[in-house]
Amino acid sequence: MVKDLEMLRELSLAEQLSRLSRLWRTVADHELAPLGLTHPRWTALWKLSRLGGSLSQKSLADALEIELPSLMRTLGQLEEQDLIARHCCHQDKRARIVTLTPAGKALLDQIEDRIIGVRRELLGGISQQELTRFEEIIARISTNAIDKLTQQSEERE
Template identity: 30%
Template sequence: MDSTKNFNDESDLSLKLFVVLSRALQAIEKQSVANIKSHGLNLTEFAVLELLFNKGEQPIQKIRHKVLLASSSITYVVDKLEERKYIERKACPTDRRVTFAALTPKGKELMDEIFPQHREALNEILGGLDSDEKKATIEQLKKLGLYAQRL
């Protein structure tokens, strides 16, 4: 049975889509965060480590924008990860105003261990769709997001 048949117009469908997207994201995030927390990290710490793991050392300000954090928050997260010896700060050789963050050997070892597990957990969490459905959903959500950004 199609649960959208009760909706009479485009506005009703848009409201329903928003609710369904929001609930799906909440359920996916809940499972993903639980997986990340099982490794002793919070979501923001993992996001920073994952960025450095996959992209290499990054200027701290760039990290802030990539993981959507306020300036004060990124400093706090970097401090916490540095205290745990997962990352280190490095001065930029060409611009004294820029500081990079890089994984330490301990941080790389941690991510070598947990990133494949996290990837598999996401595969399981998103296992409700097959490969073709995932590809189609990615394209549709990109289209929707780009349209919303242009408004």
């Protein structure tokens, strides 16, 4: 028990995961900068594409795990670049639907090629078995964190 506690104090896993995330993002951002894309722009395009290419602004913000007001500026910039279009929803006139334009779809091919290249480089020297195990561990930590947040929320009620 004492040894486990010492290990938890010495290994700053959260800091390492946070650093890894920042480094990965920085490498990807640098790779995509020549395409005129900032992190918020390319991640919004990427997520929109992965979710079918047409989605409400609110759903896109939820999928990106950001607040809607934070997304609005980015969507305006993407619209100015003719990469997305926004229009009113037929079912709910208050909602705005974001769709990829042909230019946005074409740019996504370039984004995907570059992101796959970054992934290939960053995962160099790691076997598929190691990667699978790492993904399983990350999923378990995420599940534990969600369970803890749910528990905390229930305790507050």
